[in-house]
Amino acid sequence: MTIGKLIDGKAFASGLREQVAEGVAAFAAAQGRKPGLAVVLVGEDPASSVYVRNKGKMTLAVGMESFEYKRPATIGQDELLELIEELNGDPRVDGILVQLPLPKHLDEQAVIAAINPEKDVDGFHVVNSGRLAVGLPALVPCTPLGCLMLLKDELGDLSGLEAVVIGRSNIVGKPMAQLLLAENCTVTMAHSRTRDLASVVHRADIVVAAVGRPEMVKGEWIRPGATVIDVGINRVPSTDEEGKSRIVGDVATSEAISHVNAITPVPGGVGPMTIAVLLRNTLVAACARAGIEVPEGL
16 A cells, blocks of 8 residues: 655745745845834734744744734724834835734724735735736735645646645635646636535545635545645544644545545644745745845745
């Protein structure tokens, strides 16, 4: 029995951060300043707080400036939009990221729309979404771009391959499909209303699972030799100790591993790529604002 390869997202992300650090050093030497990333955190959500702290550490580690703006969960819409407008005009800031989700009383779409598209390093602004859709240069959402990097590293040329993306969110599913189309894949977008999802998945050379349901994609659904990118991060009760929990993806990896070509583990697959690509996007935005070429390979 052949066991599929586990794709090491940690190692790839580490290499990408090293490339970014080299680009940042060259940028700073040429421009007399460091690229800057501003992160806005509203409220005290524990997971978001940890994520923002990690982003700050890694931003500094690659030689960039890190600006953190923490605001209470009670902040009003107008006050938050004023802060974004300040950051849009701040010459030290090349990238702006508003940590989602926001408290319910705030309009996420209005907040995203307020960010200057040239500083939208999350790639969520409708201008960047539109540019991606029509094939123009754009700042692309970090997670799907990280997935594409892992796929190209594993498979090389993706042209002509059949890809199934499960999940149609604006954050992962839709931009992932656009990126795969740009690589000349034949792309099917599947979702909760897809009929006979198992047979749809089974015809794919590439499966990208981004639905947020623990181990929903069964091993038998996946065609032998396929390459699987599991974007899901789901916390479920542990089978070992009472009261403990463990992290699993959207794919039943233990079932699939025996016949896939390669699959991203959870954790340690796609997760590390997201922050690495965020740093890459910030450097790309800084280069665009300065009117200089993005370092080769990024």
